[in-house]
Amino acid sequence: MDIQSFFQNLINAMQWGSFYALIALGYTLVYGVLLLINFAHGDIFMVGAYIGFFVATFLLGSYAFHLPMILSPNVVFVLTLLITMILTAGVGVTLERVAYRPLRRRGAGRLYIVITALMAGLILENGNLALLGASRRAFPDLIEKVVYTIGGVTFTNVKIIVILAALGVFFLLETIVRKTKIGMAMRAISYDRVAVPLMGIPIDTVIVFTFILGSSMAALAGVLFVSAYPVLEPYMGAMIGWKAFIAAVVGGIGEIRGAFIGGFVLGFIEIFVAAVFPSTFRDLIAFGILLLFLSIKPTGIFGVARAQKI
């Protein structure tokens, strides 16, 4: 591999790593707080992309009912991101309230809640299929694509936006979790859930906040993803969701920096494997490497072994 294609692959790897990282974050935050693997999270990413699609096409005036003024595509893009993040956070919070909270209230075991999460994911996928049909949709071009070429390496402004968004989210979340009281409460819950109310903290508030963070980051990933690869279909969240989950585990689930590093590691392995081997070998070799890694360090890169609570 020459230096030029190395840097080309590096940028692609960082873009995919950013997608994985943004989604992995939702898995890791919810796991950190509830010790729940929220298997519906990949489908929250899909829901985010669809909400983004409808928000964007509405703002562009594609429907009979539309805004009185015409917005420039860049404004539409920013508004779409913000509105989609808010609405998708609402979906995530609803999912928690409807599917997980009743089980938690009754003291259900973790296995039952994980199975509920799997089912919730299938319901989101198939609900979408039933409501909107199987036909694919194309996400409108909101950002005028600009291609830069530096030293033979080409990249688009979309890729730069994706990578910067992931880095920005990382620093934002680290700050929330380290410095704010609600962030401390999130860390405290992962250590001892029962003792948290003794601090005068309503557990449900912390859980809702966690779902808001995770779901809005999945929405951000969803809109950015379809801005780069503008095809929407109901199962688009399944594979990328699994991969992001694996990234979260490789990074050390429950750890924010783990989700990011894990996401980037997966992005790098995938892209560089595909650069060397035939592309049909990509996932086989990539996951083989990760499996090997986990067998050596089962707690992931940043994870520490801890006693199972709850």
Added chain:
Amino acid sequence: MLEIENLHVQYGNIEALHGISLHVKPGEMVTLLGANGAGKSTTLMSIMRLPPPEAPRVTQGRIMYKGIDLLPVPPHLVVAQHKIGLVPEGRRVFGNLTVLENLKLATYARKDTAQIHRDYERVFSLFPRLSDRKNQRVDTLSGGEQQMLATGRAFMCGADFILLDEPSMGLSPLLMQELFKVLMDLNQAGMTIFVVEQNAHIALKYAHRAYLMEAGQIVMEGKASELATNPEIQKAYLG
């Protein structure tokens, strides 16, 4: 201040408390004594019902605090609104947080910034060792230090009534004395205190009044000094 009347409590189908009644007056330091399994912790857990599976079920009786029925109040509001702090059995401090973060978390529902700052100073003057370890992760502290932190944390909730569940457990006699002296200091400064203890020696030394529990019932009550000289108690608990 706190009045428990005819309290019956079940775990599943098994009744653990068979109609107990007790009260704590403002400014008092009261202790609830008894052997393992007598129902002391269950009594505390009925005041502050933590989430399942740890929550006992109250089937009869009532718990009144300052004239308000506490039974329907969720635990975080017992702390945040009614200003009751609990130092739970086994301390249950957050080991993955620093000392300061643990204390800060306890102020989650408080808005009185000026008083919060005075309370930090108070905690650090009561427990100078915590002050030296402010930024240390709590799982690196000794058991005694963790017990101090758990007590300081309950205080930082802004409580004017503190419940403690077996605070002497796992502490050396010296640390026990130190902790109870702090409780006495707090009590003399106006804090109402209710201590559940197995160690009758130390609890009777510092408390004003005491209750004795056996098999889910209160079998004796009176001034701590009287219970301390009661021949039955001396035989069974002060050996």
